[in-house]
Amino acid sequence: MIAGILMTSLTFVALFISVVAYFLHHRRGEEALLRLGRLAFYTSVVLIFAQAILLMWGILTHHFEWIYVFSYSSKSLPLYYLIATFWAGQEGTFLLWLVFGAIYGLILIRHRRDDEALVMTFMNLVQAFIVMILVKKNPFTYVWEINPAGFRAGISPLDGNGLNPLLQDPWMTIHPPILFAGYSSTMILFAFAMSALIKRNYDNWVRPAFPYALFAGMTLGIGIILGGYWAYTTLGWGGYWGWDPVENSSLIPWLISLGLIHGMVIQRRQEGMKRSNVFLALSSFILVLYGSFLTRSGVLTDFSVHSFGESELNTYLVGFVGLFLLIAALAFIMRTREFKGQKIQSEFFSRENFMLLGILVLSILAIFTFIGTSSPLLTGLFGTASNVSINYYNSLAGPLGIILAAFIALAPLMSWKRDSRDKLKSVIVHAVLALLGGIAAFFLGIKDMIPLLILILSVFLILINGEIVWRTASKGNWNFGGYLAHAGIGFMLIGILTSSVYDRSTKVTLPLGVTTEVMGYPLQYNGKLSSPDGKDKVLIDVASKTTYAKFYWSDYSQAYMVAPSVQNMPLQDLYISPIQIIPANETMTNHQTITLQKGIPFEFEGNRLTFTGYEMGEHGMNAGDMQIAAVITFVNPGSYNEQIIKPGMRMIGQKREYIPAEFPGNGRTILLEGINVESSSISLAVSEPAGANQASAGKELLAVEVSVKPLINLLWLGTLLMFFGFLTALTNRLRKQPL
Amino acid sequence: MNPKYIVGGLIIVVFTVWAAVSFNSSLTPYVSIKEAKERGDVVQLKGARLDQGAFNIQTNMFTFQLGDEASGEQIHVIYDGPKPGNFDQATHVVCVGRYEDGAFHATDLLVKCPSKYQEEGTKI
CATH class of the missing domain: 2.60.98 (Tick-borne Encephalitis virus Glycoprotein; domain 1)
Structure with a gap:
């Protein structure tokens, strides 16, 4: 569709102009340039929204002549899955990213005056590159332009390919938008950090960027758990987390964003962590890009069950990641000597010190997850590409979980700066309760060292953080978001532990x-x-x-x-x-076959069986299916009671299904094996009387x-608490200190 | 020296070593059928599906033949579990497991199907 493609190209032009104008305004300070930058950005916003609306309209009204609509939707889809089609494919998810980027940009312009120019320069630079992907692979392209042999120009296909049934799940309608809101919000952190580097001002960006970091942490976290919930209820492999590249690639930036949130808190208190925070902010975005490169480029198709297929975007995406990595790395390295932070000279038993160690643990988990996820690439450099198994991640996550739980428990007790060992006495009761919980868990079956430690520490941290939440909230103070989120993490740890380490299955x-x-x-x-x-x-x-x-x-x-x-x-x-x-026929292991002629009684083990005719059934049938049963009268000489049995078969398409009948009196199974129309005879399979598998012989299994x-409910409960914790922290912050 | 550097350094060193060890021990290299037979440790094997396989209800095992397209070498695969639903449509199968007593004992099967989802774009 020419209007759609034109809009995509114009979006790129608008964003490009905006980048140049904003950057020149930063250098020269001319007001006209600022106005031009904004105008170009607003133009891109209008164009992006127009494309999103156009695509959604095309999906809802079945414009199958557009490649995207054809590839991912069909007429049979209900409304909510048609909406979900919007983010079922690559182009749609990139468009979704652009929509979020446009919204974030509008918010930033509204609230930022002093650093608008540079932040918007980098926001728009990223946006422009995403648009370039869409220019290359446009959702509005006509199907006959992609495949002239398969489609006649100008004629819309009657129906589309349809939506992948795995994605036809209610949770899939909200999981991707939330996750992409999180992905794209790391772009803001990147833009703030870059502008800090260019301006050589490493203090002022932290205050305005903090709510965005909270937002990124919240949306990525919720997006990840929703994805896990979807996997759990839809995919049927029995779990919610498999350390798959797709999952890891959203986990890594999430861990980094959590590190960044804590780093920013320390920086605002202590003037330290300046370099680390810039580094974490840049990394969160680069890692999002790297993750989408890994999962979309097809590099991992041999290693992941649910990566996207190979795509011609490969080289482009590599270039994209490489370019932004280069920009970020160069800027960071050039400035790295200039950071003049306060060295954090605090006592060991102080809050910031435990937070620092917590950030360290989060980063270690992120780094090793990153290395594991990239293992096919890394080992490919030295020889045959290999992948690490899940054991690698699990063996690391356990011990790191212990340390992290300990820090989350102890950090909130400590005061800033000064040695607060004395505070430990105030939680002796909590510790005793946690230990009692551990003893109870031991006798309930949790007998391994690492899980037991995680469990005890989780109970400990829930008690401590929960108490703080309770005391703060009962004073009418809303300053408890972080503690609530931590308590949520505690519940999540316990839920993950019990449901995935101590699950039983057969x-x-x-x-x-x-x-x-x-x-x-x-x-x-x-x-x-x-x-x-x-x-x-x-x-x-x-x-x-x-x-x-x-x-x-x-x-x-x-x-x-x-x-x-x-x-x-x-x-x-x-x-x-x-x-x-x-x-049923495959489970008839031991049986004998008998043949009955229509109307002629047949003696079988002292019983008299007579095949009298057929019965056609139409019960719950689709067109083209048919069901037939043989009607057999059954007389046992001992009882002289006449019984009728009806073994049958059903043809569903090309597949034959058996409807077994029960041998009167002894529960043996009779199957209608074959029908011979010419000789009007049928053959029956009768299972052997006594056998190990008598209960299942001849029955469909x-x-x-x-x-x-x-x-497992603790995991979901913990997730909710964590979400409300983030939400409380975010709204509390916005109330006290507007964007 | 501030104990935080000692603790931090210790965490880094211990986990780096620990990660390196578990990285190496859990690495499952992609190998050819010939190599898999020679090595006997846990590997990933990719090959062409040669038959429809058979599932034994009693033992709950699924067995099939896997072939190497280049060398023509074949291997008997025993998988502890049922036949994957889309097995008959698969062109290739990735098996994770080890070669033991004349057969490849797979703990994981990854079935590679020519699906429409992956054919988007140019190949409709």
Whole structure:
């Protein structure tokens, strides 16, 4: 669509003009340049919003002639997933970044007078480079321009490719926007730090940038957890965090942003940490870029389950990361000798010292996660590309978690600067309670050293920080955001520990209609439920309560899609993830086959079976499917009672499914194996009477992985507390000190 | 000397050493089938899927044949778990595990499918 593409190009021009004008205004101070810079920026804002609205409109009204709409949506999608289509692909996420960037820019211009020029120079520089990606790969391009052989020019395709079924999840409608709000907010930190470096003023940027750092920490954190929650409830592999490159690439900048927040607090108190804070601010942004390079460029397709595919943007993205790394590194190195910070000469047992050590631990975790994530690239330099396994991350995260929990517990007790060892006495009760909690946990089964220590320290830190929150709030003071967030982290640590280190899981096969006891829960597989949208479900009764798990074939992904049934209980989750449906005929291990002629009685083990005819069923059928059952009268000479059994089969597309019947009196299974129309005969498979697998022989089986996740609710609770902590800190700060 | 430098330095040194050790021990190199047979330690193996495989309900194991396209070498893979849902559509399979007693015992399977999601852009 020419208007769309034109708008993208004009956005680039506008941003380019804005960068030059703002920068020249900084150098020369001419008012006309400032006005031009703003005008160009406002123009870019209008253009960006117009493109976003245009794309959203195109998606909602099915403009399949646009490559983006064609690639990621289809007519069958409901409204909320159509909206989610906006950020289903690369171009859309970049546009989303631009929208957030435009909003941040408007806020910055409104509130910054003195450093507007330089901050906006760098904001717009980043924005311009993102737009350049869209110029290269534009969502409004006509499909026939990309693929002239496949599409006739001027004719809109009737339907689109559709949205990846994995992304068709309610959480996917809010997870990406929040995460991208966080990603793009690191651009503000970068811009502030760069302007500090250029102006050689390393003090003034901290105050205005602090709320943005809080915002970045909050949105990245929430975005990451939402992503984990989505993985947990949708992907069905049983967890919420897998140290996957995609996950790591948002974790790393988050850890750095947390370090930066604390560093800024120290700098404002103590005049120290000047160089580190600039460095952390620059890194948070560079690491976001690096992360999106890793996950989008296709470098890691062999190592990640859910990276985006190979893309022609590879070289461009490498150049993009490289350029900004170069800009940041050069500016930092050129100025590095000029930082004249106060050396922090505090006692060891002082608040700032424990905060410093905490920042150190956060940075170490970030650095080693970074190294692990980049391992295919790093090892590729020296030989065959290798990837580290999850063990690497877990073995580091455990000990670092212990130290971090200890610092979070102790730092709030300490006073600034002076030695506050005496304060330790005030938390003896807390320590005793935490130890008692640890002893209880030991007898409940947490018997490993590292988890036990993390648990005790987490309880300790929750008690200490919680008490501070309580005392501050009861005075009507809102100055408790940080402590609330820390208490939240404590709960999260415990929840992560219990649900991922002490989860129990087992693989079982559930025969259709038979109750099996698994980990104390009676489970029963009750068959499939076809859904009009094609996302068929399997019914699993948990203690007679019907639950659903998704299990269906996706043409889009050419794979079976699985979504678990998650039963949330106060103390634990029961997580049932379907693996496979094993059809009835494959489970008939020992059986004999008998053939019945229509109307002719057949003697079988003393019973008389007569095949009388067929019954066609239409129950819950889709067009093209058919169901047929053989009607057999069954007479046992002992009872002279006539019974009718109806083994049948169902044809769904090309697939055949068996509807087993039960052998009257002894529970053996009868399957209708074959039908011969010409000789009007049928063949039946009858399972052997006694066998180890009698309960499941001839029955359709659902193979599932059943796991129990103890106390996972603490993780979600901790996340909420952390979020409210951030929110309180942010609003409290904005109330006292406007942007 | 301020004890904070000692503590900080100690944290850095201990974790760097610890990270280096766990980095090396958890590194799973990508190797060819031939190499995997020779090495016997935990590796990642990528190869072409040669058959549909078979799942044994009793042992809960899934077995299949993996082949090297370049050398034509084959390996028998035993995976402790069910057949992955999209296995039959896969062209290539990445297996993580080790070679032992004439077969590759995989703890992880990564199925590489020609999916539409990855074909966006030029190849519609």
